[in-house]
Amino acid sequence: MGKRVLLIEDEPNIIEAIRFILSRDGFAVDTHSDGSTALQAVQAKVPDLVILDVMLPNRSGFDILRDLRAQAETENLPVLMLTARGQKKDREMAERFGASRFMTKPFSNSEVLKSVRELASL
Amino acid sequence: MDAARVLPIVGGGLFLMPLIWTAGSTRQGIIYIFAIWIGLIIAAALLSRILIKEPQSENHGATDLGQDSGSV
Amino acid sequence: MKTTVQQIWGKTVVPFNILVLVCILYVILLFLVAFGAEKRAAKGQLGWLRSPLIYTLSLSVYCTAWTFYGAVGYAARSGLEFVTIYLGPTLVMVGWWWALRKLVRIGRAQRVTSVADLISSRYGKSNALGVIVTVMAVIGTTPYIALQLQSVTLSFAVFANERSAGGALPDLNSTALWVAAGLAVFTIVFGTRSLDANERHHGVVTAIALEAVVKLAALLAVGVFVVWGVADGPSDILARIDTSHFSQWQIKGERWFTLIFLSAAAFLTLPRMFQVLVVENVNERHLATASWAFPLYLFLISLFVVPIAVVGLSALPEGTNPDLFVLTVPLNYNAEGLATLAFLGGFSSATSMVIIAAIALSTMVSNHIVMPIWLSVRKVGATVSGDVRGVVLMSRRVSIGAILALGYLYYRFSGGGGALAAIGLVSFAGVAQVLPALLGGIFWRGATRNGAVAGLIIGFSVWAYSMFIPSFGEGALMSSAMLTDGPWGIGWLRPQALFGIQGLDPLVHAVFWSMALNTSAFVIGSLVSFPGPIERLQGAQFVNVFEHSGTARGWQGSAAEAEDLLVMAQRILGAQQAQALFQAESQGQGRDGYLPDVTADFIGKLERELTGSVGAATAHAMLGQIIGGSTVSVHDLMAVADETAQMLEYSSQLEAKSQELARTGRQLRDANEKLKELSIQKDAFLSQISHELRTPMTSIRAFSEILMDGGDAGDEYRQKYSTIIHDETIRLTRLLDDLLDLSVLENGQVTLNYSSANLNDIISSAVAATSSLDGARAISILRDGGRENLPITTDADRLRQVFINLIANATKYCDARVPELAIKARLRGGMLVVDFVDNGSGIAKRSQSVIFEKFSRLSDHAAAGGAGLGLAICREIMTNLGGQISYLPGQGGGAFRVTMPPIAPKAGAVK
Numbered sequence A: 001m002g003k004r005v006l007l008i009e010d011e012p013n014i015i016e017a018i019r020f021i022l023s024r025d026g027f028a029v030d031t032h033s034d035g036s037t038a039l040q041a042v043q044a045k046v047p048d049l050v051i052l053d054v055m056l057p058n059r060s061g062f063d064i065l066r067d068l069r070a071q072a073e074t075e076n077l078p079v080l081m082l083t084a085r086g087q088k089k090d091r092e093m094a095e096r097f098g099a100s101r102f103m104t105k106p107f108s109n110s111e112v113l114k115s116v117r118e119l120a121s122l
Numbered sequence B: 001m002d003a004a005r006v007l008p009i010v011g012g013g014l015f016l017m018p019l020i021w022t023a024g025s026t027r028q029g030i031i032y033i034f035a036i037w038i039g040l041i042i043a044a045a046l047l048s049r050i051l052i053k054e055p056q057s058e059n060h061g062a063t064d065l066g067q068d069s070g071s072v
Numbered sequence C: 001m002k003t004t005v006q007q008i009w010g011k012t013v014v015p016f017n018i019l020v021l022v023c024i025l026y027v028i029l030l031f032l033v034a035f036g037a038e039k040r041a042a043k044g045q046l047g048w049l050r051s052p053l054i055y056t057l058s059l060s061v062y063c064t065a066w067t068f069y070g071a072v073g074y075a076a077r078s079g080l081e082f083v084t085i086y087l088g089p090t091l092v093m094v095g096w097w098w099a100l101r102k103l104v105r106i107g108r109a110q111r112v113t114s115v116a117d118l119i120s121s122r123y124g125k126s127n128a129l130g131v132i133v134t135v136m137a138v139i140g141t142t143p144y145i146a147l148q149l150q151s152v153t154l155s156f157a158v159f160a161n162e163r164s165a166g167g168a169l170p171d172l173n174s175t176a177l178w179v180a181a182g183l184a185v186f187t188i189v190f191g192t193r194s195l196d197a198n199e200r201h202h203g204v205v206t207a208i209a210l211e212a213v214v215k216l217a218a219l220l221a222v223g224v225f226v227v228w229g230v231a232d233g234p235s236d237i238l239a240r241i242d243t244s245h246f247s248q249w250q251i252k253g254e255r256w257f258t259l260i261f262l263s264a265a266a267f268l269t270l271p272r273m274f275q276v277l278v279v280e281n282v283n284e285r286h287l288a289t290a291s292w293a294f295p296l297y298l299f300l301i302s303l304f305v306v307p308i309a310v311v312g313l314s315a316l317p318e319g320t321n322p323d324l325f326v327l328t329v330p331l332n333y334n335a336e337g338l339a340t341l342a343f344l345g346g347f348s349s350a351t352s353m354v355i356i357a358a359i360a361l362s363t364m365v366s367n368h369i370v371m372p373i374w375l376s377v378r379k380v381g382a383t384v385s386g387d388v389r390g391v392v393l394m395s396r397r398v399s400i401g402a403i404l405a406l407g408y409l410y411y412r413f414s415g416g417g418g419a420l421a422a423i424g425l426v427s428f429a430g431v432a433q434v435l436p437a438l439l440g441g442i443f444w445r446g447a448t449r450n451g452a453v454a455g456l457i458i459g460f461s462v463w464a465y466s467m468f469i470p471s472f473g474e475g476a477l478m479s480s481a482m483l484t485d486g487p488w489g490i491g492w493l494r495p496q497a498l499f500g501i502q503g504l505d506p507l508v509h510a511v512f513w514s515m516a517l518n519t520s521a522f523v524i525g526s527l528v529s530f531p532g533p534i535e536r537l538q539g540a541q542f543v544n545v546f547e548h549s550g551t552a553r554g555w556q557g558s559a560a561e562a563e564d565l566l567v568m569a570q571r572i573l574g575a576q577q578a579q580a581l582f583q584a585e586s587q588g589q590g591r592d593g594y595l596p597d598v599t600a601d602f603i604g605k606l607e608r609e610l611t612g613s614v615g616a617a618t619a620h621a622m623l624g625q626i627i628g629g630s631t632v633s634v635h636d637l638m639a640v641a642d643e644t645a646q647m648l649e650y651s652s653q654l655e656a657k658s659q660e661l662a663r664t665g666r667q668l669r670d671a672n673e674k675l676k677e678l679s680i681q682k683d684a685f686l687s688q689i690s691h692e693l694r695t696p697m698t699s700i701r702a703f704s705e706i707l708m709d710g711g712d713a714g715d716e717y718r719q720k721y722s723t724i725i726h727d728e729t730i731r732l733t734r735l736l737d738d739l740l741d742l743s744v745l746e747n748g749q750v751t752l753n754y755s756s757a758n759l760n761d762i763i764s765s766a767v768a769a770t771s772s773l774d775g776a777r778a779i780s781i782l783r784d785g786g787r788e789n790l791p792i793t794t795d796a797d798r799l800r801q802v803f804i805n806l807i808a809n810a811t812k813y814c815d816a817r818v819p820e821l822a823i824k825a826r827l828r829g830g831m832l833v834v835d836f837v838d839n840g841s842g843i844a845k846r847s848q849s850v851i852f853e854k855f856s857r858l859s860d861h862a863a864a865g866g867a868g869l870g871l872a873i874c875r876e877i878m879t880n881l882g883g884q885i886s887y888l889p890g891q892g893g894g895a896f897r898v899t900m901p902p903i904a905p906k907a908g909a910v911k
Helices: A011-025 A036-042 A061-069 A088-099 A110-121 B002-020 B026-053 C002-006 C015-041 C052-062 C065-094 C100-109 C117-123 C125-163 C173-192 C201-230 C234-243 C253-269 C271-278 C282-301 C304-317 C320-331 C336-377 C388-414 C421-445 C449-468 C478-483 C506-528 C533-543 C562-573 C575-589 C600-614 C616-625 C637-710 C715-746 C759-773 C797-812 C871-882 C905-910
Strands: A004-008 A028-032 A051-052 A079-083 A101-104 C755-758 C782-785 C793-796 C819-826 C832-838 C882-885 C895-900
Touching: A004 A011, A004 A036, A004 C797, A011 A028, A011 A110, A011 C637, A028 A036, A036 A061, A036 A079, A036 C759, A051 A110, A051 C895, A061 A079, A061 A088, A061 C253, A061 C782, A079 A088, A079 A110, A088 C782, A101 C600, A110 C637, A110 C797, A110 C871, B002 B026, B002 C065, B002 C253, B002 C282, B026 C234, B026 C271, B026 C282, C015 C173, C015 C201, C015 C336, C052 C201, C052 C271, C052 C282, C052 C882, C065 C253, C065 C282, C065 C304, C065 C320, C065 C336, C100 C117, C100 C271, C100 C282, C100 C421, C117 C271, C117 C336, C117 C421, C117 C533, C125 C271, C125 C320, C125 C336, C125 C388, C125 C421, C125 C449, C125 C797, C173 C271, C173 C336, C201 C234, C201 C320, C201 C336, C234 C304, C234 C533, C253 C271, C253 C421, C271 C336, C271 C562, C282 C304, C304 C600, C320 C336, C421 C449, C421 C506, C421 C533, C449 C506, C562 C575, C575 C600, C600 C616, C600 C782, C600 C871, C616 C905, C637 C715, C715 C871, C755 C759, C759 C782, C759 C793, C759 C797, C759 C832, C782 C793, C782 C832, C793 C797, C797 C819, C797 C871, C871 C882, C871 C895
Parallel strands: A004 A028, A004 A051, A051 A079, A079 A101, C782 C819
Antiparallel strands: C755 C793, C819 C832, C832 C895, C882 C895
16 A cells, blocks of 8 residues: 555646656545645545645645644644745745645656655655 | 223322312312313323324224205 | 492493493304304305314303303302312313213214203103103203303393493393393204204304304403403412412312212203214214313313402402402403403303203204104194194294293292302203213113113102202292201101201202112113113114114015105105105115115115104104004014024924925835835736746646656547646636736727627627637526617627626536526616626625636636636726626626626717
8 A cells, every 4th residue: 555645736637647646656645625624634534745735725725734733643744835836935934834845836747756755755 | 092091080080189188278279170180181182183093993984974964 | 139230330331232232243243153154054165164173162052151150159159169060071071982972973873863862762762761851951951041041131230230320220131031032033043944953053053163262262361361460470369369268278078079970970961062062063083172172171261260259359349249250350440341252251151052952952842742742643643744844843943932931931930049050050960860871871781761761750859859949949949847857857858868868068968869869770770671672772773883883773674655755754854855865765776766665774764864853752653653663673683583583494494394304205105105015916916927827837747747758648648638738728828818918908008999889799799709618518698689789889899808708707607507697788877788697606795896806716616717817807898998897796696787888988089
């Protein structure tokens, strides 16, 4: 059984692409599209890794990250942040809130895969 | 200028000298007073010459007013 | 007195008629001299008329009949004490650098007309002070005039007595009356020829100078006759002095000192002395000459007084009136010619004094009493018709007459009593009360009007109580009981022993108390009161007369009309002189041929001219009537205030600047806020754009990489992923199109193509366009074609774009199971209204306000395409077409209303 990855993302085409890439490498990929319920989805079944988009419907990815870090069981959970807003302040905010890694869209498939592998093996 | 100011004071003092005389005659008094008097007059005459010749620094704007006297 | 005269031996020499003839001839000579001098002055040929010699001789009005006759009598009674009366003036003249020079300068700068005018002008042009000083001067001078009349009458009597055997003795009273009347005529003729007192009475002054020569010559002649004719030269005289009853030095110290002081004070304050010293002075330099020449004159006048007295005492019988020794000694030795000369000398002394005193007093009375009353009675004052000039001259003439009448009446009712010298001293002490206010006024800037009033009134009252009233003799005006016991028996109020100080000489006592209380009241009054602005200014002008030779300017740019001023000036100065004055001013201002501008300078000049005619207070009041009294913010104060004003201006400039800075700062802050806001908006917008662009690009990159990898992805996947890449590129293109479109619309740079169309056609075309969209879900569209049949002039393509957008939105977002869209068109209130209402759940209330903003995509229906710019573009299009688009709440679903005019406004302009 491969490592389990939870992808929190609202853009269908991007979900499709990431799922394809990771599944091909042996990861189990679950997806969630709504910001407001994302936290529960994580807590319901804590994955080995979370891939988190910033601009989600109803709730910002940063808020979700902060909540994850505030709870003991997800405190050290590896989180890879993805955002289409590739500005410097977004990267800083991600670091401050405790993102394990930060990547801007559009991303390189191989880099995403590499990052996921590294984070999942911790 | 200062001499012109001092002169009447000196003169006044001298004119009052008879007050401290304890004795004496009218004759002496007359000679004394008139001598002082003529002395003052001579001193004033000399002083006025000097004062008039002096550039009238204090008297700027002093003009001969005779010209004012036009007719009505 | 008559008995005394009759005791003169009857060695008849000069017939009384001849004496009268000589007298009349002498008077005619005086008239001619005065007239000639006036003529020469009128022609401007002043020449010797304004020499220092004339000035010096004119000062001899100090030496009155009291000197001429009385000094000898004084010497016969009290020895050398008479000389104090000349020592005081000598000291004042020798010390001219102290006070006289300043007085003359002030008198000239301020156009002072009298001692009352000087005091009034110095203390804020206060007419009250002018009145007080005038009244004091009249009271103090009247006995003195009476004294002159008496001496002339007595001297006549000496000669008349010679005729007593052959004819009736002329009535002494009528002689006095004739003398008084003659003097009045002379004074009126030569004293009131010109109105401007400052223009100087050349005729009078010349006549006075002639009289000065006559009286000096007469006294010297008698003296020489006595010393070398009667006695055997000076040594004989000195020997006779030693044997006379005053051979012992018996000067009373306090009297000696007091009399020197008193004569010095009176020399400065006597109205007639002020007249000749200050008012008639034509050149300050004359003062330098007079400073020694006039003491010399006094010296010569005094030189033979004692010899005449001792010879008279020894040669004439016991009981002979020593006051007339100057006449009776020559008569005694049959020197008739000499006696006649002596008579003329005495006559000259008396007349010159009366003439000048009358001129001085009449100026004061006219300027300080008559004119103010006349002005206040005729409230409308200076601007009504009527010759003020005539009024002023008439009031002066009447005043002269009244003053001489007063002197005559005093002579009549005092019965010619008392020794001449005593009356003279009483008068001296009276006018000397002006001294503190006068000297304080020119040396002390702190002196105030209140102080001057207090000092004058107290000093004058004490003088009247302790000296003037008792001088009428016991029981005359004051009971002897009052003199010995005090009023109501109050001992310390005894007139001649005030505050219990007894044993003093009455004269010393009165002078001491009056001057001491006067000065104290003046100083204390000045210290406790504050001067007004004019007073302050005048104070500075007087005390610092040598520093600023300029004159007081109290008038500010005013509403006065030059014409009014000219009218008034003509009536005071005379038409010719007033016009000349105005013309000169016009030329000075470069407005030749016109009336001058009424500047502060000009008004100041005019005031000075008028002051010369009617006095400072009256001139000020008259100008005030025309100009308005409120204009007295004073020039020199203004100069002081200028600094303040400059500082105020500077600080107000600073304030203005700081306000401007604050304003600019505020504007900058506002601009900054706006910029920040814009910057935030821009950041947000760029962030949105970035997101909207990166999202499709992410898909494109990810899938193209998958495709590039080749590998195990089957054909099925390849087909699917290629399609995604294709769709995402279309999405990107559409996004860029929308952005450009919006940018053009927002900037108003869009070009609209107007045409006439039918609404029905436009809606149909829009519906057709949406139905052809790829992947569009089916939505039933409900229309009423008949009602849509409305003509419209607009840009049909743009309007269709709006409709397509709305229909596409409904297609995308309507969440009903069987989606429907109703399109209703109608004409309402002159506007075309098209509603698009679907049967979905609509838009949440909180979102309704933002749906028309850029990137306001409400949900994650990204797949539906569009970047959230659609409604923003719709809004911009409708604005450009002169209409609007709004969300209609409460329609049971998503509902949009499009409103527009049938003819777009810009289209109308095109047509």
